[in-house]
Amino acid sequence: MAEYDFDLFVIGGGSGGVRAARISAGHGAKVGVAESFRYGGTCVIRGCVPKKLYVYASRFPQEFAAARGFGWDVGETPFSWSQLVTAKEREITRLEGLYQKGLENAGATVFADHARLVDGHTVELTKEGRTITAKRILIATGGTPNIDPKLDGREHVITSNEAFDLERLPKHIVIAGGGYIAVEFAGIFAGLGVETTLIYRRDKILRGFDEDMRDAVEKGYRDLGVRFVYNRTFKKIEKTSSGLIGHMDNGATLEAGQIMFAIGRSPNTANLGLDAAGVETGPGGEILVDAKSRTNVDSVFAVGDVTDRVQLTPVAIREGHAFADTEFGGKPWATDYDLIPTAVFSTPEIGTVGLPEHEARAKYAQLDVYKSYFRPMKAVMAGKDERTMMKLLVDGASDRVVGCHVAGHDAAEMVQSVAIAMRMGATKADFDRTMALHPSASEELVTMREKWVPPAQAAE
Numbered sequence: 001m002a003e004y005d006f007d008l009f010v011i012g013g014g015s016g017g018v019r020a021a022r023i024s025a026g027h028g029a030k031v032g033v034a035e036s037f038r039y040g041g042t043c044v045i046r047g048c049v050p051k052k053l054y055v056y057a058s059r060f061p062q063e064f065a066a067a068r069g070f071g072w073d074v075g076e077t078p079f080s081w082s083q084l085v086t087a088k089e090r091e092i093t094r095l096e097g098l099y100q101k102g103l104e105n106a107g108a109t110v111f112a113d114h115a116r117l118v119d120g121h122t123v124e125l126t127k128e129g130r131t132i133t134a135k136r137i138l139i140a141t142g143g144t145p146n147i148d149p150k151l152d153g154r155e156h157v158i159t160s161n162e163a164f165d166l167e168r169l170p171k172h173i174v175i176a177g178g179g180y181i182a183v184e185f186a187g188i189f190a191g192l193g194v195e196t197t198l199i200y201r202r203d204k205i206l207r208g209f210d211e212d213m214r215d216a217v218e219k220g221y222r223d224l225g226v227r228f229v230y231n232r233t234f235k236k237i238e239k240t241s242s243g244l245i246g247h248m249d250n251g252a253t254l255e256a257g258q259i260m261f262a263i264g265r266s267p268n269t270a271n272l273g274l275d276a277a278g279v280e281t282g283p284g285g286e287i288l289v290d291a292k293s294r295t296n297v298d299s300v301f302a303v304g305d306v307t308d309r310v311q312l313t314p315v316a317i318r319e320g321h322a323f324a325d326t327e328f329g330g331k332p333w334a335t336d337y338d339l340i341p342t343a344v345f346s347t348p349e350i351g352t353v354g355l356p357e358h359e360a361r362a363k364y365a366q367l368d369v370y371k372s373y374f375r376p377m378k379a380v381m382a383g384k385d386e387r388t389m390m391k392l393l394v395d396g397a398s399d400r401v402v403g404c405h406v407a408g409h410d411a412a413e414m415v416q417s418v419a420i421a422m423r424m425g426a427t428k429a430d431f432d433r434t435m436a437l438h439p440s441a442s443e444e445l446v447t448m449r450e451k452w453v454p455p456a457q458a459a460e
Helices: 015-026 041-046 048-070 081-106 180-191 211-224 313-328 357-363 377-382 411-423 428-433
Strands: 006-011 031-034 109-111 115-119 122-125 130-139 143-145 172-176 195-200 227-230 234-240 243-248 253-256 258-261 265-267 300-302 342-344 350-354 367-374 388-395 401-407
Touching: 006 015, 006 115, 006 313, 015 031, 015 041, 015 081, 015 130, 015 313, 041 048, 041 081, 048 081, 048 180, 048 377, 081 109, 115 130, 130 313, 172 180, 172 243, 172 253, 180 195, 180 211, 180 342, 195 253, 211 227, 211 350, 211 357, 211 388, 211 401, 243 258, 253 258, 342 411, 350 411, 357 367, 357 388, 357 401, 388 428, 401 411, 401 428
Parallel strands: 006 031, 006 130, 031 109, 130 300, 172 195, 172 258, 195 227
Antiparallel strands: 115 122, 122 130, 143 265, 234 243, 243 253, 342 350, 350 401, 367 388, 388 401
């Protein structure tokens, strides 16, 4: 009789957990997976995938308007929120099935249940009321949206979890936050015709991103009609017969049909039995792990947002794959967190890889900056004052490209390709030697020759 029921038991059926389970099973491990909600996790069910679908939907009004510049008269184009929600649900259900089928085809045993640790080798399935043993246990339960537990009236607000499935679009929404999620949802709702206000406790959105990218998104959003309220927070949310009133810390108020909080996410570690197993966590509840995703308990591992290392789906997938290869495949390796490309699916979209300018200037004694700011061909024909912004940051000593930032159509698609070149150590000379693809916006990345000089220096 086997010492354990499984070689590996995974708690959490999201991107990181599913990848770890599937690859481990492929290496011959006997694998069990428990998911208490829906397979696919945050990304597939109520994150990246439905968000991108809604971003597409929100951009169609601009596309319809632009079409007139190309000879098309599309007339009135009524929008149905309920049809979008239905189509979204159909697509994520399809993807959910693929995730579960992929696990089953790999030979993993799938449980639709909540699992919690009893000790370092035992989990309890709470619905079934039984325990299962495993040689190794991997926790991949992701994150959960933050709402201040002390906020008066917190029960009246929504988060990204609920925003995808509202019964109807509000006429006015207020979104609290200034990061990826807040900014992306502001663009979605504004694009769909909702009067949108974004309230943020700092003085500019997208903290940590390159300043030119932050400015480009804010300008684009102001053109869309988004209102910004900076350096403010909510102290109370009041429900009225006509909607909600958000009371700010300066005594002023904001009225809305919905108030959404997107002020960050916390590791989803509640009711996991971490204390029972002796698994150590950090000040934010994150599971503490080493470079190989090992916790302080030899048999317990963790990947993805629950560790609060880098909260991005591809990172969780890479961590899960590295864990599986290391523990069951005889091919040990660790995730490299350098040069991770990322995008904000705002309108304009931004894609970035490498350092923002403020960090690059702190790191390199000589930094060469190249910028291009132009109206793309499509915008010219459409009669729109839309701009694309591209920026390359180059270490002047080595000529190596250390940052690439794009704001405009298909920014994410461009930056994914640039990330490959940067991982290979591409220099500005390599970019200059690359033949341009014309006509395209991305050709600007290989045709920028003039170094940008700050206005203050240019005037000297």
